[in-house]
Structures are given as C-alpha cells and as structure tokens.
Amino acid sequence: MELEKLRLHGRVSLQFAVTATFIIMLVLTLGAIITLQMRNQSKMLKDLSRKVISAEVAAVRSDLNVFLRAPALANRMVAVLMSEQYSPSDQDLSKFEMPFAHILAEVFPDQKQLSLISFGSVHGEYIAISREILTNQFSLLLKDKRTNYYLNFYKGLQSSDPILNQFSHYDPRPRPWYAPVAKSKKPAWTAAYQDYDAVQGITVSFSSPLYDRSMNFIGVVASDIKLDNFDGYLRASPNLGNGAIYIVGDNNELISHSSLEIPLPRTPLLVLPTQESAKLLKPVDSANDMIKKSATLLFEKNIKDFEFDLNGEKIYGRVSPVADNNGLNWRIVILIPERDLLGTLKKDMLVTLLIVLSIGLFAALVAWKIIASITKPILLAAQTAKLLAKQEWQPAIAGGLQLKETKLLANAFDEMSNALSCSFEQLNYRIRHDHITGLLSREGLLEEMLEIVKKSPEMRWDALFLIGLDNYRSIHDSIGYEQGEELLCAIVNNLKQHLPQQALFARVAETEFVICVPVDFNVVRLDDLINKYLDSFSQSFHLQYDEVLITGSLGVVCASFNHIELIDHLRNASMALSKAKDKGPISYEVFQGSMAEQSTQKIHLIAELNAAIEKNEFRVYFQPVVRLSDSKVIGAEALVRWQSGQRGLVAPGVFIPLAEESGLILPIGHWVLRESCRQIAERLKNGWASDFDVHVNVSVRQLIQSDFYQKLEAILQEFSLSPHNLTLEITESILIEDSNVIATLISRIRLLGVSIAIDDFGTGYSSMSYLHQFAFDCLKIDQSFVSRFLDNHKSEAIVSAIIRLAGGFDVPLVAEGVETLEQAQRLHELGCQRAQGYYFGRPAPLEEWPEGWCGSGQSGPLS
Structure with a gap:
C-alpha cells in the first residue's frame, strides 16, 4: 500500500486531469473566439463607421448649404430694391418697411434660420425686419429721422406699432456686419458676434456692399443667421444617437454644436458697439467629453479621419471642410461612439461568453463522471469558432450527451452567428453593388457570373459593352455631389x-458601365443596341435643379466569353473605348486583335523611350534657315532624333506623340532646349555670326509648366547665350489652350529678349483674333502649302496671302519644306524673306555641316 502511494505521489487524479484538460480547452476555445471576434469586429467597425460618417457628413453639408444659401439670396433681393429706390439724401426709410417685411415673411417664410435682414446706410440710418424663432412673428427695427436717430424695436412691422425697446447710441457703421464690408467693398461672412435683440444671441451675417445707380457706395445690406437655430438642427439629427456633431471656425471655436453647453456670459449692451466678434466656446472647454477629447486633434489642419479611446470605448470621427469665396472657412466634425455602431451586440457577446464560461465551469465540477460524453460537444464548439472565422454563419453543435449546458452553448453560438451574419451580409451587399446606382460592382459582376455558371455550367455571353462617360468629371464639379x-x-x-x-x-468604375449580352444575340440586334446606347446620350438629362447634356462613348467586344475570360474582355473593351474616345463624343469602336498588339507595342516603346533619356540616346540635328535674297544661312531649326540601341534611328513622328501622351516630352523637351543652346553658344564663341538664330520647338505641356520661364532663363545664363540668338517655335493650337496664361508667359519671354515664332501657320486654328491678341516675332508657313503651291492656284493664293499678312504685321516669314529651285525663286518673287527645306540642306549634326554654312556662309545661290 505504501509502495502504491509512492508510485502515485506527484501524479494528479483522473478527475483533476480530465477537469483541468476540459478547463484548458474551454479557455483556449473562448480565447480563439474572442480574438477572431475582436479582429473581425475592429475591421467591420472601421468600414461601417466610414460609411455612416460619410452619410452624416453629406446630410449636414447639404442642410448647411441650404441654411447658408438663404442669406445670399436675401441680400441680392434687398440690393435690387435699395439700389433702385434709395437715395443718399433719404433720412426717412418708411418706404422700405413693407418691402423688407415682404422679403422676410413672404419670400422666406420657411427659412427660419434667416433671423433678420437689414440695411445700414453710410449716414447711419438703419432698417431691419427681425423674426422671432419660436412664434415665427416678425417685427421692425428702425433708426432714421422719424425716430430722432434712436434705434427702436417695434412690436409689429410698422413704425406706428408700439415700441418695445429703444437704444440712443446705436450706430450700424462700427458693427461687425458693416465695417469690414464697407472697407473692402466685397461681400463676406462675418465672424460670430452678439446681437442687439432681446435674446442677445450669437449671430453670423452675410453682408454685401450696396451701390446706387451711379455706382456710389450707399451702405451695407446684411442677412443674419442665429447659431442656436443650427444647434437645434444638429441635435435633431436622426442619426446622432450618442454621438456628437459640431462646426468650428478658423480659430477652432464652436460655431454650432449638437451638445448642450453652458452658455458663455453675454457682452453688456454698452460694449457691443466696439465689439468685433463674440466670445465663443472652444471644443476643449465643452461639457461633452467626446468633443473635449477631439479638440486637440483639430490643430492639425489637414486631418480627416481619426479615432480615439474614451473611457474604454472607441470613438470614430471625421473632419470635413466647408468653405466658399466669401470668407467662410468652417469645418464639420462628426463623432460616432462604438456603441452606436454595435448597439447591444458587444454586450450580448460578452454575456454570451460569460454564460459559456459559467456553463463550462459548472460542467467541469458536477459532470466529471460523464466527461467523455461532454467532451465531444465542447470540441465541436471549437470547430464552430473556426467556422465563424471562415464566415460560415450557420454552425450546428450536435453529438454526444446533449445536456442543458451544451444546449445553451449551441444557442449562444447560433445567436452570435446570426448577429454576425446580418452584419456581414450587409457588408457583402455593399461590396457587390454600387451604392449610388444599385448596379453590380466589378466584384459583384464576377460573382454574379460565377453563381450563374454554377447553375448552368455551359452559360456564356456573346458580347460586352463598355460605356464611358466623356465629360462627367467637369459636369460633376459644376453641379455638385448630390446632383452628380x-x-x-x-x-x-x-x-x-x-x-x-x-x-x-x-458599374465597374466611376465613369464606366458594363453590359454583358447573353448568348444567341445576332449581329443585327447588336448594331441596333449600339445605336440605342449612343442615342441615349443625344438628349439632355433633366435634374432637380439643372438640365445637363453629357456624352458617352462605347467600346464593344464581339466574342463569346465566360466568367473566366471576363477580365480579359474588360481589358479589350477598355482598349476599344480609348479608340472610340479618340474619335470624339458619342462614338463607338469594336475591338480588333490588332489593338492589343498596338497597345503592347506602345507600352514597350514608352518604356524604351524612358530608358533612352537615362542612356542619353537623343541627338539634336539642325536644319539651316536661309535668307532668300542672298541664300545666306542666318539660322537653324533644332530637331530631335532618337538613336535607339535596339531600333536604330527612330523617326520623330513615331516617338514624339508617345512622349506627349506619356508626359516624357517634358524631360525630352528640356534636354533639346538645353543641348541646342549649348551647341549654338559654343559656335558663337568660335566666330559664328553674332546674329545667328536657333529655332527650338516647344510643346504645349512644356509651355504651361509653372517653372518653364525660370528654366529658360537658367539655360541662357548657364551657357552665356544672348536671348536674341534664340527663337521658340509654338504651334497655333497652343494659343487656344489657355489664352490668358499663354499670353502672359509669351510677353515675359519676349521681354527677356527671346523671339516667338508661330509654327505650321495655316494648318490649325488660324484666326485674326489670336494674331491680334498674342505678340510674336515670326511666322512659318507649313510645308503642306509650299509643296504644292506651284501647281495649285489655291495654295499659291494662300501662300501669297500669308506673306502679305506677315508683311502687314512687320514680321519675317519662313517657308518650310522648300525642295526645288523653282519653289525658292517663286517664294522670293512673292516677297517671302526666309526659307528652309531639303533644297538648302537636310537636318544634320552641327559637326557635319559644310564649312560654307557655319554661321555666315551660303547653302547654294539662287539662279
């Protein structure tokens, strides 16, 4: 017996071992469940909070815009009235009592946020109509000759009504709504300030300067909004819950808030005339803990989405700016606590887990004799946790001895599964569908195809339409988010x-829609569909506030496909859509196999072009510019060439358009300009004629860069090249891009001393208007006219007219593409001064130029 005790010493009993094992398994299982739940819950809360906050921000911004739109409209109406009827000599404002009352009471009866409209003259007269918020009653405020220049508050809308209150020292001109606008003569929103009325509430005003018919400044008109009005709206927000909404101004002061705050002391009435702005509560001093905690985050101006912990609870927030061109610079802050997103789910989960734990401990203490039967349901509970992690929401716990405790365990997991199932079903729907149009998303389209194929494995589609909106972004920016x-x-x-x-x-992208047409759809019906889809953009769309004309283009893939080939067909349709958009609005293109090959070649060529910049594979060739009177070489045009290590010499017509499209034209163009100036500067130092002129082409993308002028100036200084030796050639199309910006830049360049030549004149947007608007120093006739003008009377007439036009502007003319002696002689006879072309010399590096050309020689005399 003693020996047996010795053998058992240090060993645990079966009861303890089984019980301990059960407890360890239970703890591990619950730990896994809690970990998975917390991870999934955190991700779900972030996604859900962003969507809820986005909806709340949109609602607040929309209603705030409605609140702020009324004052501007009221000001315009009062401005029209006063400018027509008011005279600076008027000291009696009685004729404006009824019109003012009509504007506030009849035009804006439901705009209760509009608490007062007023006018203050340059002489100190004042008239206003005030709205009492709770009763919506209106009353007159007046200061003029009839009131002995006292400010009277009347019970009604006429000066004959009883006087409720009277101020003897009121002058509107120093008031915050008058003084800044009178000084700047521009409409503006005021800072918040305290009003003179009975409530002495905090007000913001939209003030506008007022002029008479002779454009003399006669005063300021203002429309007021009581901040308390918007506080009430924020508190009544249906989605507020336990969260908070507030608006702060430039100084991080509370403009409006949904929380109940202790009001700050009001400024005494005697101090009001010198008051510039009211003292407002700061978020850090708020009685609301969420607002107070978020206050420190607002000092970062660019903050948008944020989150923080408050008393063990996660708070999600977003800052959204509200600004206009009239000095309004507010920020909306939305705060949503975790409990508003989860409801009682978190509490229910905790209760469920506590129940599970209690049941497990109870079972370990009282049911150890039947532990073998109980173990199986517990192990199945662990398997259930794994199923929850895989988002399989309908687990069933069965098998073994079904005691009350294990049944409760099963019910607890079922409740958890149902709660999570609802949340993730909603999330899955938002992923699969576009929230604006309700259409399938890109992911939803693929999943829908998968589900169809599961039911019908042989299912295929005959055609795919990719519809792209041509001008949606610019329209969206003009009509706003809601109407967009x-x-x-x-x-x-x-x-x-x-x-x-x-x-x-x-809807697979912001401006792109996909239609997958089912099998057995014949070609005739396909053509009919294309026409119908394009015709749907031929008429304008009538929206709530606007009528909009938007165009669309269509990329079509006519080939049978299934869900596996969908991505490839979307790519092919995108290539076809790009081709269609190149044609212009309301166009379509059917995908051809060659498009993919062209796209691949373009990608490879762009990659080689990018590498060519680093490998320094570009060369500058120069074609001489000749004076026709004596055949003297007076200048040259710099032309870029690409000496590719793989392709050899690549023609500019091949790589220049790709450089423009890809943006590589910027580094290439800068290199050509710098290299041309470097080479010419060296030749000028070695004895070339001091008036030798090099022409360098500049693309529109180069010219509109903000630092182009600085780079040009730096290049001239680097090589000590006189600006008078450089001419920049620009095409006519550049002058149409942004005429004001381009005109300003051209003027600066010419002031620097660099000449401007208009290249390819006559082929683009030739217009006397831009010739009059833009200063230039040279015109170049496009070679398409020169090449045929000897055989074509119309071409000769055009060339002759352009020569006379250049003479009228007193600028030299350069004829491009001269290839024969006859062309050169005829151009000289017509009065053309300069020319370039193969007849005089082909483009070549300067080191290969004949000795006779070198800055002072001749390319060959005219006979």
Missing part, C-alpha cells in the same frame, strides 16, 4: 430601357 449622383441614376435608367433579357449590367 442623380445624373448617374438618370443615365442608368435610360440605359436600362434597352437591356436585353438576362443581360448583366454593372
């Missing part, structure tokens, strides 16, 4: 009218 969404829905509704049965319709 309305426009998208209207476009979708139009397209839905022409959807074939069983077709799939999806």
Whole structure:
C-alpha cells in the first residue's frame, strides 16, 4: 500500500486531469473566439463607421448649404430694391418697411434660420425686419429721422406699432456686419458676434456692399443667421444617437454644436458697439467629453479621419471642410461612439461568453463522471469558432450527451452567428453593388457570373459593352455631389430601357458601365443596341435643379466569353473605348486583335523611350534657315532624333506623340532646349555670326509648366547665350489652350529678349483674333502649302496671302519644306524673306555641316 502511494505521489487524479484538460480547452476555445471576434469586429467597425460618417457628413453639408444659401439670396433681393429706390439724401426709410417685411415673411417664410435682414446706410440710418424663432412673428427695427436717430424695436412691422425697446447710441457703421464690408467693398461672412435683440444671441451675417445707380457706395445690406437655430438642427439629427456633431471656425471655436453647453456670459449692451466678434466656446472647454477629447486633434489642419479611446470605448470621427469665396472657412466634425455602431451586440457577446464560461465551469465540477460524453460537444464548439472565422454563419453543435449546458452553448453560438451574419451580409451587399446606382460592382459582376455558371455550367455571353462617360468629371464639379449622383441614376435608367433579357449590367468604375449580352444575340440586334446606347446620350438629362447634356462613348467586344475570360474582355473593351474616345463624343469602336498588339507595342516603346533619356540616346540635328535674297544661312531649326540601341534611328513622328501622351516630352523637351543652346553658344564663341538664330520647338505641356520661364532663363545664363540668338517655335493650337496664361508667359519671354515664332501657320486654328491678341516675332508657313503651291492656284493664293499678312504685321516669314529651285525663286518673287527645306540642306549634326554654312556662309545661290 505504501509502495502504491509512492508510485502515485506527484501524479494528479483522473478527475483533476480530465477537469483541468476540459478547463484548458474551454479557455483556449473562448480565447480563439474572442480574438477572431475582436479582429473581425475592429475591421467591420472601421468600414461601417466610414460609411455612416460619410452619410452624416453629406446630410449636414447639404442642410448647411441650404441654411447658408438663404442669406445670399436675401441680400441680392434687398440690393435690387435699395439700389433702385434709395437715395443718399433719404433720412426717412418708411418706404422700405413693407418691402423688407415682404422679403422676410413672404419670400422666406420657411427659412427660419434667416433671423433678420437689414440695411445700414453710410449716414447711419438703419432698417431691419427681425423674426422671432419660436412664434415665427416678425417685427421692425428702425433708426432714421422719424425716430430722432434712436434705434427702436417695434412690436409689429410698422413704425406706428408700439415700441418695445429703444437704444440712443446705436450706430450700424462700427458693427461687425458693416465695417469690414464697407472697407473692402466685397461681400463676406462675418465672424460670430452678439446681437442687439432681446435674446442677445450669437449671430453670423452675410453682408454685401450696396451701390446706387451711379455706382456710389450707399451702405451695407446684411442677412443674419442665429447659431442656436443650427444647434437645434444638429441635435435633431436622426442619426446622432450618442454621438456628437459640431462646426468650428478658423480659430477652432464652436460655431454650432449638437451638445448642450453652458452658455458663455453675454457682452453688456454698452460694449457691443466696439465689439468685433463674440466670445465663443472652444471644443476643449465643452461639457461633452467626446468633443473635449477631439479638440486637440483639430490643430492639425489637414486631418480627416481619426479615432480615439474614451473611457474604454472607441470613438470614430471625421473632419470635413466647408468653405466658399466669401470668407467662410468652417469645418464639420462628426463623432460616432462604438456603441452606436454595435448597439447591444458587444454586450450580448460578452454575456454570451460569460454564460459559456459559467456553463463550462459548472460542467467541469458536477459532470466529471460523464466527461467523455461532454467532451465531444465542447470540441465541436471549437470547430464552430473556426467556422465563424471562415464566415460560415450557420454552425450546428450536435453529438454526444446533449445536456442543458451544451444546449445553451449551441444557442449562444447560433445567436452570435446570426448577429454576425446580418452584419456581414450587409457588408457583402455593399461590396457587390454600387451604392449610388444599385448596379453590380466589378466584384459583384464576377460573382454574379460565377453563381450563374454554377447553375448552368455551359452559360456564356456573346458580347460586352463598355460605356464611358466623356465629360462627367467637369459636369460633376459644376453641379455638385448630390446632383452628380442623380445624373448617374438618370443615365442608368435610360440605359436600362434597352437591356436585353438576362443581360448583366454593372458599374465597374466611376465613369464606366458594363453590359454583358447573353448568348444567341445576332449581329443585327447588336448594331441596333449600339445605336440605342449612343442615342441615349443625344438628349439632355433633366435634374432637380439643372438640365445637363453629357456624352458617352462605347467600346464593344464581339466574342463569346465566360466568367473566366471576363477580365480579359474588360481589358479589350477598355482598349476599344480609348479608340472610340479618340474619335470624339458619342462614338463607338469594336475591338480588333490588332489593338492589343498596338497597345503592347506602345507600352514597350514608352518604356524604351524612358530608358533612352537615362542612356542619353537623343541627338539634336539642325536644319539651316536661309535668307532668300542672298541664300545666306542666318539660322537653324533644332530637331530631335532618337538613336535607339535596339531600333536604330527612330523617326520623330513615331516617338514624339508617345512622349506627349506619356508626359516624357517634358524631360525630352528640356534636354533639346538645353543641348541646342549649348551647341549654338559654343559656335558663337568660335566666330559664328553674332546674329545667328536657333529655332527650338516647344510643346504645349512644356509651355504651361509653372517653372518653364525660370528654366529658360537658367539655360541662357548657364551657357552665356544672348536671348536674341534664340527663337521658340509654338504651334497655333497652343494659343487656344489657355489664352490668358499663354499670353502672359509669351510677353515675359519676349521681354527677356527671346523671339516667338508661330509654327505650321495655316494648318490649325488660324484666326485674326489670336494674331491680334498674342505678340510674336515670326511666322512659318507649313510645308503642306509650299509643296504644292506651284501647281495649285489655291495654295499659291494662300501662300501669297500669308506673306502679305506677315508683311502687314512687320514680321519675317519662313517657308518650310522648300525642295526645288523653282519653289525658292517663286517664294522670293512673292516677297517671302526666309526659307528652309531639303533644297538648302537636310537636318544634320552641327559637326557635319559644310564649312560654307557655319554661321555666315551660303547653302547654294539662287539662279
């Protein structure tokens, strides 16, 4: 017996071992569940908070815009009234009592945020109509000759009504709503200030300067908004819950808030005339803990989304700016606590887990004799946790001895599964569908195809349409976010009218829609569909506030495909859509196999072009510019060539368009300009004629760069090249891009001493208007006219007219593409001064120029 005790010494009993094992398994299982739940919950909360906050921000911004739009409209109406009827000599404002009352009471009866409209003259007269918020009653405020220049508050809308209050020293001109605008003569929003009324509330005003018919400044008109009004709206927000919404101004002071705050002391009435702005509560002093905690984050001006912990709870927030051109610079802050997103789910989960833990401990203490039967359901509970992690929301715990405790465990997991299932079903729907139009998203389209193929494995689609909106972004910027969404829905509704049965319709990008046409759709119907889709953009869309004309283009892939080939067909349709957009608005293009090959070649060529910059594979060739009177070489045009290590000498017509498209034209163009100036500067130092002129082409993308002028100036200084030896050639199309900006830059360049030549004149947007607007020093006739003008009377007439035009502007003319002696002689006879072309010399590096050309020689005399 003693020996047996010795053998058992240090060993645990079976009861303890089984119980301990059970407890360890239970703890591990619950730990895994809690970990997975916390991780999934955190991700779900972030995604859900962003969507909820985005909706709340949109609602607040929309209503705030409505609140702020009324004062500007009221000001315009009062301005029209006063400018027509008011005279600076008027000291009696009685004729404005009823019109003012009509504007506030009749025009804006429901705009209760508009608490007062007023006018203060340059002489100190004052008239206003005030709205009492709770009763919506209106009353007159007046200061003029009839009131002995006292400010009277009347019970009604007429000066004959009883006087409720009276101030003897009121002058509108020093008031915050008058003085800044009177000084700047520009409409503006005031800072918050305390009003003179009975409530002495905090007000912001939209003030506008007022002029009479002779454009003499006669006073200021202002419309007031009580901040308390918007506080009430924020508190009544249906989505506020336990969160907070507030608006701060430039100084991080609370403009409006949804929280109940202790009001700050009001400024005494005697001090008001010198008051510039009211003292407002700062977020850090708020009675609301969430607002107070978020206050420190607002000092970072560029902050947008943020989160922080408060009393063990996660708070999610977003800052959204609200600004206009009239001095308004506010920020909306939305705060949503975690409990508003989860509701009672977190508490229920904790209770459920506590129940599970209690049941497990109870079972370990009282049911150890039947532990073998109980172990199986517990192990299945662990398997359930794994299923939850895989988002399999309908687990079932079964097998073994079904005691009450294990049944409760099963129910607890079922409740957890159902709660998570609802949340993730909603999330999955938002992923699969576009939230604006309700159409399938790109991911949703693929999943929808997968589900169809599961039911019908042989299912295929015959054609794919990719519809791209041509000018949506500019329209969206002009009509706003809300009407932009309305426009998208209207476009979708139009397209839905022409959807074939069983077709799939999806929005795969911001401005692109996909329609997958089912099998057995013949070519005739396909052409008909293309026409219907394009015709749907031929008429304007009537929105709530605007009528909008938007155009669309169409890329079509006519080939049978299934869900596996969808991505390839979308790529092919995108290539076709790009080709269609190159044609212009409301165009379509059917995908051809050659498009993919061209796209691949273009990508490879752009990559080689980028590498060529680093490898220094570009060369500058110079073609002589000749004076026709004596055949003397007086200048040269710099032309870029690409000496590729793989392709040899690549023609400019091949790589220049790609450089323009890819943006590589900027480094290439800068290199050509710098290298041309370097080589010419060296030749001038070695004895070339001091008036030798080098022409360098400049692309529109180069010219519109903000630092182009500085780079040009730096190049001239680097090589000590006189600006008078450089001419920049620009095409006519550049002058149309942004005429004001281009005109200013051209003027600066010419003041520097660099000449400007208009290249390819006559082939683009030739217009007397831009010739009059832009200063230039030279015209160049395009070679397309010169090459045929000897055989074509119309071409000769055009060339002759351009020569006379240049003479009228007193600028030299250069004829391009001269290839024969006859052309050169005829141009000279018509009065053309200069020329270039193969007849005089082909483009070549300067080191290969004949000795006779070198800055002072001749390329060959005219006979």
